[in-house]
Amino acid sequence: MNNEKRLLIFERLAEATPNPTTELNFSTPFELLVAVVLSAQATDKGVNKATAKLFPLANTPQAILALGEDGLKEHIKTIGLFNSKAANVIKLCQTLLEKHGGEVPREREALEALAGVGRKTANVILNTAFGEPTIAVDTHIFRVANRIGLAPGKNVLEVERKLDKTVPKQYKKDAHHLLILHGRYICVARKPRCGACCIADVCEFKEKNLD
Template sequence: MNKEKRLEILTRLRDANPHPTTELNFSSPFELLVAVTLSAQATDVGVNKATDRLFPVANTPQKIYDLGVEGLKEYIKTIGLFNAKAENVHKMCRILLDKHDGEVPENREALEALPGVGRKTANVVLNTAFGWPTIAVDTHIFRVSNRTKFAMGKNVDQVEDKLLKVVPKEFKLDVHHWLILHGRYTCVARKPRCGSCIIEDLCEFKDKTE
């Protein structure tokens, strides 16, 4: 895909949604970190149902740590892999208290050192909580980037590297959200909704649907 097409795609996505953000409910960097950690192999809707119960009771590292692993499980047991996630979040809270004064570090290395936090989660937190121009590549973004030919790669790291190279600076902060929402609601996995897609004429996917 050429530079002009990419620019037009980004411009249309921005015009349609000038101020995109995550669909996870949060009101602090810590709440976002917990929500993103819980969202692995789960839907944002499912995570929100759990955190809407959890956060009014415990929304700081100390309060969640004080719940204990079993107490935390009671709030997140509707989410997939909740046993492992409860262990990770509880350990994460202890580390935040011991090493970071109970604050979420604005630092990639420190974030990725936390239990249950990988590059994708760190990218989301740095982007959405701290305004870094990072691009977290999940299954939606991986699919959209490859299917449209916007930024092709054999794995998420390759797609992230390509996106960082081809997305102009003015779009970098929000492109993660545009692509994930496009993949979630329009360029869906099994049968993309090409007929209602605002970038259909620019997309280089060969098997477009009606």
């Protein structure tokens, strides 16, 4: 895929979604961090339902530690893997207080050192909370990047590096959300909605579903 086509793809995606952002509800970097950790292998909708009750009671590291692990579990038990997620959130709260004055760090290395936080989560925080032009590659973005020929790669890191190198500069900050929303609602896994797609004519997917 050439740069001209890439630019056209992002122009159209940006036109279709003028204000792309996460579908997780949050009002502070800490709330976003907790929500993203909870969202692993869970839906944003399910996480939002749980955090709608959790955050009014506890939305700082101190307040969540005051709930305790069992208290936290009560609030997130509707989310998959809630036992291990509760343990990770408690640990990351302790680390934030011990090493970062209770604030979410803005450095990738410090973020990745937190319990339950990997490269993808760190990228989401850097991008969505702090406006950095990072691209977190989740299953939607991995699928879209490979399927449409935008940044083919065998693993998420390969796709991330290709996107980082080839996404037009002016779309770098929004690329993560533009691609994730496109993958979530249009370029879906089983039966992509090519007939409703704004980039169908420039996409390199050979088996288009134009019904």
